Amino acid sequence: MSQLRQPKNRINKNLAFFVDPPKVGWKQLSEVLNWQFSCTVGRGLSKQQLNVLRDKIVGERADDCEVSWSQFCKENMPGTGFRFWQWLDSLLVLIRKFLHPVWADGYVIGFVSEETVRELLKDKESGTFLLHFCENNLGSITFTWVERKNGEMKFTTAEPYTNYNLNATTFADIIRDYKVAADGSVSENPLKFLYPGITRDEAFGKYYSRGTE
Template sequence: MSVVMSEMDMESSSAFSPSEPDIDSAFVSKHNQSAEIYQSFKDDVDALLAGKIAAHDQPAFIQRILHKSESLLIAFEDEKQHLMSDVLLAWAIKQQRASIGTLWTQQLHYKQLDTIHLQFEYFGELLQQTLSGLNYLKQYFPNSGFDEMHSKLVSLVHYFLVLGGSAFGLDNLGEGVQVQCYLITDETAKQLLNNAYLEIFESEEFAIEPPTGTFQKKDTRGLRAKFDDMAIVETPQKNSDGPSIVQPRMFTMNAKQHLINRLKPNQQGFIQLDNFMKMPVAEEYQLKKSSTTDGEWKLVPFYEWFLKLAEVVNKYLYSMWYDGLIFGFCSKEDAENLLRSIPRSVLLVRFSDIEYAKIKISVKDRNGEIRHHWYEHTDLNARSLSSELLANQRFAQIDLIYPDIDLEVALGGREKPRIRVPRNLEDEIYFDNQAAATSF
């Protein structure tokens, strides 16, 4: 029995979670509560295995251990629910948004998996220690209650085979093993977005068909499951190479104020979630099925309008956005006022407030006349916006990009039109001399 006790003592050395600043306080509280119940459970198991309980007292003592194991299961379920919903699912949903952002925002968000892995590691370790104790009880004190409790705890294990898997020896045995991983898929995320996050916990698993992941060793920090649909950068050519992370251009205060006003905050300055998820702010013309001309206008909520613009910028306009050539979020009236404040001819590139995924070019020409042009984001497949601004005669007489950026310098210069001029013909003496030059 002393060997059994020493093994359990060694296993329980790190039951309590350390007070690390990167781990959320809710998890620390829940995990330490689980650890306290486990410690009481372990003390009773140690006493029983060490022979400290008289034979006539053992039945009642075993019932006491079973009661504590039930309390421990409830605590584990609560901790599991927090990790799966408040931590992992929240990360996965946010990842869908970060996937259309810049590489910098994606990389920053993706690094949070290290912290999530650590949280699952703590929980997985405590779960493994509890299962180990129940195994000893099943071996030395056979009881249907221990069998039932062991079975219930084993049902939790599949959640932690990917994250926190080293507690089960996966870091030594699992490299290259194919597993079914319960992480959210892109398709599930789309359904959640369409459902505005309502009733998302009806199913324990947050995946329609769990994707297959392969365990891979990463340095000495445990195992991760590699999911192709969550990949954010291609594998560098060399181990020493890494992706170039560029800090994105931040929103100006004017842009932030414009977006906040569109979300209609209340008198206390708070924005309702429904305003972000459901409030219509733009329109999109959609063709009816089997028609090339007949369609109808569809209202677009704020989140869809905003995220589509982020996608358009990332796909077509990233360089211009990063270089400050796109003003961005601005109403038509504000754009006209800004253009009037500039004495020279100038244009301003902005996002349409009312038409879904359209780019607006507001222009003030040399006569002071203001006009507005628009482009579908699909138009940018054929020609980049910078090329359009240089080549289109609508913008030929424009000197600046708001506020004072020389258009030709910023975009590379316009192509000069070819001016047709008469050929410079040789005089008559040249032709007269050709006969002499070629005669023998």
């Protein structure tokens, strides 16, 4: 038994590793995150999506920055009450349970800032929308669309959808049946083209639980 005992200094070194793990380069961490999404939900992350995640952890830094264990899973992200890994894991659960086919087809832009959402939509046809995760809520997705009326451009973002309200229907049905009050209080669906320009039914029709209305 004595031969199996580790030297005391080695035990202390092992404990120190777990108490204060060394920082890891973003390039290495991004590869792990990409692998995690590929294995868990069938589609990895693009360079743009990974850059958004990098900025969520360490701010706008170069790709050669380092991330600490505390930044990854102990410290709350700025402006939120939850940690980075807690937020990311909640989105993996959301995709796996409710968004898997839509995510696998590449229809969810997912990780994108509010400023980038407007930049992507500003030159698109009225009724163009994109799907993105909520930065300030755990496990939630929403969509933003652009409208042009009387020469003015307007961006609107729907209330977030979570594990709780997605239990009642499919996300594709939500997109199909979504309506807002238009002029004269007549409800209509403002979601016409999935970014960058696919018609709503062409993108989601195969996922509807019943025929297109």
